Amino acid sequence: MKIAIISDIHDNFNNLVSVLKKINDNKEIEQVIFLGDFINNGIAKFLTGFNLPVYAIWGNNDGDKCAITKTALDKESNMTIADNIYDFLEFDNRRIFITHYPDLAKPMAKSGEYDAVFYGHNHIKNKDRVGNCLVVNPGEISGHKESKVSFAIYDTKINDAEFVEIDNPVRVRTEEVEEYLAGLKFEFSKSKGHKY
Numbered sequence: 097m098k099i100a101i102i103s104d105i106h107d108n109f110n111n112l113v114s115v116l117k118k119i120n121d122n123k124e125i126e127q128v129i130f131l132g133d134f135i136n137n138g139i140a141k142f143l144t145g146f147n148l149p150v151y152a153i154w155g156n157n158d159g160d161k162c163a164i165t166k167t168a169l170d171k172e173s174n175m176t177i178a179d180n181i182y183d184f185l186e187f188d189n190r191r192i193f194i195t196h197y198p199d200l201a202k203p204m205a206k207s208g209e210y211d212a213v214f215y216g217h218n219h220i221k222n223k224d225r226v227g228n229c230l231v232v233n234p235g236e237i238s239g240h241k242e243s244k245v246s247f248a249i250y251d252t253k254i255n256d257a258e259f260v261e262i263d264n265p266v267r268v269r270t271e272e273v274e275e276y277l278a279g280l281k282f283e284f285s286k287s288k289g290h291k292y
Contacts, residue, residue: 097187098249098250098251098252099187100127100250101128101232101249101257102128103130103131103234103236103247104155104217104219104235105130105135106133106157106238107135107139110266111237111245115237116142125148127151128148131155131217132154132156132216133216133217135157135159137159140164140168144173144174146175149175149176151178152175152176153178153180154177154180154196155181156217182196182197188252188253190212190255191210193209193213195215196215196217197215198233201213201215202226202231205231208229211228211255212229212232212250213226214232219235220233220235220236220242221234221242221259223248223257230255232250232257234246234247235247235248239266240269245261245262
């Protein structure tokens with residue numbers, strides 16, 4: 097089974113549509129896992145209307161959780177949303193831990209209880225192994241941090257993942273935005289936990 101792993105949409109409808117089209121073009125993908133940061137219910141509506149099942153967890157930037165939950169619970173919805181920022185899943189006898197936060201990913205991988213651990217939050221695509229456990233951050237859809245927008249495709253048969261990048265993404269942090277931010281007297285938090 098192949099599963100698309102996406103994270104950190106942050107309200108970027110354009111890049112989300114590009115990602116969903118790429119997922120749809122790959123006829124082997126049967127499931128989507130979203131690792132949090134919707135920003136608003138409009139993004140949830142795109143995901144609930146997608147033709148594949150979507151399993152989502154909360155991030156730290158999701159917006160109106162009541163509206164998103166209501167959208168996910170609609171009888172026509174193709175999206176299920178967990179109650180937390182992490183969850184435990186199983187596909188094809190592969191035990192999978194999903195979380196929004198990197199600081200939960202490594203300890204869960206080290207536990208030896210999971211075949212794969214997926215996380216988001218820092219917007220940086222990464223693939224690693226801790227023992228036999230695959231650890232993947234699919235990167236960002238938002239275009240906030242990186243100039244590349246990506247997602248991952250996880251293959252349960254071989255317990256591995258590959259990255260897919262989107263051509264011509266809409267980048268939110270443009271040169272003009274960076275110049276403006278550099279001129280502000282307010283300094284954004286340097287906290288590891290809440291950069292986005």
